[in-house]
Amino acid sequence: xxxxxxxxxxxxxxxxxxxxxxxxxxxxxxxxxxxxxxxxxxxxxxxxxxxxxxxxxxxxxxxxxxxxxxxxxxxxxxxxxxxxxxxxxxxxxxxxxxxxxxxxxxxxxxxxxxxxxxxxxxxxxxxxxxxxxxxxxxxxxxxxxxxxxxxxxxxxxxxxxxxxxxxxxxxxxxxxxxxxxxxxxxxxxxxxxx
Numbered sequence: 001x002x003x004x005x006x007x008x009x010x011x012x013x014x015x016x017x018x019x020x021x022x023x024x025x026x027x028x029x030x031x032x033x034x035x036x037x038x039x040x041x042x043x044x045x046x047x048x049x050x051x052x053x054x055x056x057x058x059x060x061x062x063x064x065x066x067x068x069x070x071x072x073x074x075x076x077x078x079x080x081x082x083x084x085x086x087x088x089x090x091x092x093x094x095x096x097x098x099x100x101x102x103x104x105x106x107x108x109x110x111x112x113x114x115x116x117x118x119x120x121x122x123x124x125x126x127x128x129x130x131x132x133x134x135x136x137x138x139x140x141x142x143x144x145x146x147x148x149x150x151x152x153x154x155x156x157x158x159x160x161x162x163x164x165x166x167x168x169x170x171x172x173x174x175x176x177x178x179x180x181x182x183x184x185x186x187x188x189x190x191x192x193x194x
Contacts, residue, residue: 018061021136024127025054029134035181036067036129043067043179044112051183052127062116065127066101066108066177073130076175078103079137083113083124083145085152087159090178097156099149100173101126107173110153112180119146 028051036043045065050058052065068076081103088098088107097110118124118141128135 018059018125018138019049019053019057019063019136021134023053023057024134024136025052025056028052028054029129032065032067032129033069036179037069039179041069042071042175042177043181044108044177046112046115046180046182047127048183061121061125063125063127064108064112064116065129066106066112067129068106068175068177069129069131071130071175072132073128073135076102076105076128076130078105079126079128079135080139083139083141085110085145085149087152087156088173088176091176095156095159096178097149097153098178104173106175106177108177109180110149110156111182112177113149115180115182119143 028047032043032045035045045067047063047065048059049061049063050056052063079102081101083099083101084104086098086100086104086107087095090096098107099110099113100107113124116124118139122141124139124141126137126139128137
């Protein structure tokens with residue numbers, strides 16, 4: 001990655017102090033775990049700094065919170081690998097634009113990525129909520145990546161009326177996170193999910 005690929009106004013944001021793992025609110029973590037389990041398992045949430053910190057911190061940064069209530073952290077070791085776009089299929093066979101995380105082991109709906117507005121700060125904040133622990137990663141996000149994700153979205157959209165389930169289950173991504181909840185406007189920034 002070239003430094004010039006990052007938007008000029010994001011240079012300061014990349015170096016700015018951010019939420020640390022110690023700042024993550026335990027009540028928020030337990031609330032999203034419960035909510036994801038109630039809604040079928042794996043889910044992604046887009047939350048702001050105040051929500052993930054229980055109101056202790058405030059900033060304009062957002063966090064893609066990936067909740068994998070049946071997966072241990074050791075199952076996904078390559079969390080720092082660059083996020084890449086892909087057009088995948090839902091369980092019903094419909095095309096969906098996704099961000100591929102952890103070297104392609106985890107796919108998350110592009111809705112979660114775009115609602116976190118990573119282009120504004122030059123990074124994608126990913127809060128992983130596993131069965132056994134919580135991890136926080138920051139992935140570089142560039143203008144080129146934004147364009148690639150836009151292209152993936154256009155491709156998925158152009159095939160939205162096609163129903164083409166995977167015939168071979170091995171074509172599926174090991175961990176698919178297509179259910180996304182954007183917490184903006186749903187909760188006050190310091191109140192965890194119920």
